[in-house]
Amino acid sequence: MTAQHKAPRGTRDTLPExxxxxxxxxxxxxRTSTAFGYESIExxxxxxxSLFTRGxxxxxxxxxxxxxxxxxxxxxxxxxRPEGTAPxxxxxxxxxxxxxxxxxxxxxxxxxxxxxxxxxxxxxxHHQFGAEAIGEAASAVDAEVIELLWRxxxxxxxxxxxxxxxxxxxxxxxxxxxxxxxxxxRDKLDNVCLDCRARFDRNPLRLLDCKQExxxxxxxxxxxxxxxxxEDCAAHFSELKALLETARIPFTLSPRLVRGLDYYAxxxxxxxxxxxGAQSTIGGGGRYDGLIELLGGRPTPGVGFATGIERxxxxxxxxxxxxxxxERPQVYVAVQTPAARVPAFRxxxxxxxxxxxxxxxxxxxxxxxxxxxxxAIGATYVAILGERELAEKTVTLRQLAGGAQETVPLTDVVSxxxxxR
RNA sequence: GUGGGCGUAGCGUAGCGGUUAACGCGCCAGGUUGUGGCCCUGGAGAUCACGGGUUCAAAUCCCGUCGUCCACCCCA
Numbered sequence: 001m002t003a004q005h006k007a008p009r010g011t012r013d014t015l016p017e018x019x020x021x022x023x024x025x026x027x028x029x030x031r032t033s034t035a036f037g038y039e040s041i042e043x044x045x046x047x048x049x050s051l052f053t054r055g056x057x058x059x060x061x062x063x064x065x066x067x068x069x070x071x072x073x074x075x076x077x078x079x080x081r082p083e084g085t086a087p088x089x090x091x092x093x094x095x096x097x098x099x100x101x102x103x104x105x106x107x108x109x110x111x112x113x114x115x116x117x118x119x120x121x122x123x124x125x126h127h128q129f130g131a132e133a134i135g136e137a138a139s140a141v142d143a144e145v146i147e148l149l150w151r152x153x154x155x156x157x158x159x160x161x162x163x164x165x166x167x168x169x170x171x172x173x174x175x176x177x178x179x180x181x182x183x184x185x186r187d188k189l190d191n192v193c194l195d196c197r198a199r200f201d202r203n204p205l206r207l208l209d210c211k212q213e214x215x216x217x218x219x220x221x222x223x224x225x226x227x228x229x230x231e232d233c234a235a236h237f238s239e240l241k242a243l244l245e246t247a248r249i250p251f252t253l254s255p256r257l258v259r260g261l262d263y264y265a266x267x268x269x270x271x272x273x274x275x276x277g278a279q280s281t282i283g284g285g286g287r288y289d290g291l292i293e294l295l296g297g298r299p300t301p302g303v304g305f306a307t308g309i310e311r312x313x314x315x316x317x318x319x320x321x322x323x324x325x326x327e328r329p330q331v332y333v334a335v336q337t338p339a340a341r342v343p344a345f346r347x348x349x350x351x352x353x354x355x356x357x358x359x360x361x362x363x364x365x366x367x368x369x370x371x372x373x374x375x376a377i378g379a380t381y382v383a384i385l386g387e388r389e390l391a392e393k394t395v396t397l398r399q400l401a402g403g404a405q406e407t408v409p410l411t412d413v414v415s416x417x418x419x420x421r
Numbered sequence: 422g423u424g425g426g427c428g429u430a431g432c433g434u435a436g437c438g439g440u441u442a443a444c445g446c447g448c449c450a451g452g453u454u455g456u457g458g459c460c461c462u463g464g465a466g467a468u469c470a471c472g473g474g475u476u477c478a479a480a481u482c483c484c485g486u487c488g489u490c491c492a493c494c495c496c497a
Contacts, residue, residue, distance in 0.1 A: 006470095009488070061495050065422075083497095112497075117422075120490065121497085128497060195494075211493085260496060270496095281497060308497025336455045369450080371457035376448095386455055400457070 010124030057262025283307030
């Protein structure tokens, strides 16, 4: 019996045995967000494709080669969400959230789609938890979202993470820096990789991000952007660093950290685990002060992050973090005689009503097989209904773990399993 | 999108040119009279990823496709 269908490339099923990890992370994300005053938002899985081409940037990899785009039956150009920030900003505009107290603090947990080549920790459908604070430019909000992300990792028990921090300036100072960077590179293009030659024209900031061996010495000698920030950006950056120190969040300055999305301004950051591994970044974000305006709104600042759930779970598993066990039924109701079937079904039903999870035997299994089954599914108790019990209106309650068992009146079953409350 | 490794029952593996493809785990059943976990026995379950080729003969060799893993790219 070979399966005829498989989950599409780069997608996967989250099975019951995986769920404890998902629930653990989801619960921590929700709790941490709430602690920081963030409220949950959900946006559609697909959006107008132009939201991303415009918002994320035409020349980004996400837009150029990774978007799942399609026309619906009415001819609309749509895209499966390739990132979380642009949709939230769209919702902010669409619902007039500038009329709410600013900044508006939002968090989301959502599938993300990118047509990438899959690898461990890299999927075509993956999930991100993210938070956005829209409507306030102060560095305190940058510090706040970074602290939120960092607290989440702490809550989860992830260790040895590195927070990399940089400022890439704004529309005032970055163009000037890019000219300086180009000037620096101009006579070195012969010694640089092919990709970097393309970056020189298209997206010079990315030159700093190249991992090619041959480009490293050139990057090392490049002027760091942080030396060329305008006064406002420099002040914003140093305030942020001071606030992070106040919050005792350790960070590493990475003057070469740039990010793949066009909308970033000033603050950018990334969180990486100690592992080797290529796609090791587990979270990242930054400030996107121009984005709302780009999407047709009034100039509105914003800052946020996103973190990959699959990658978090991978780290949790690698670091051996214990998560709550998955829940098993408390009671398995077994029958010794066919006459007990209906009473067994009724007992299970009553237990559930009383808030005790229960399964009743189905099919024609022997009592012995039912016991084995109850054990295999991890039930805490087996409630046995046989001829004697039917006659006496009792049930034999057996605790699987120790094997202790007693016969109790049907009316006492609930209180026996859950003594008080 | 580029390069490389891998692809045998649900899972983990053995077999690497020659009769009905093996083992462990798991699943189902039995080991008499109402009871699990250990043990014993039996059973179900595999077009050996898919397609083509070489050969008297292919899971075993070759090619292609798909998937997966690793690196690049990019990112979460």
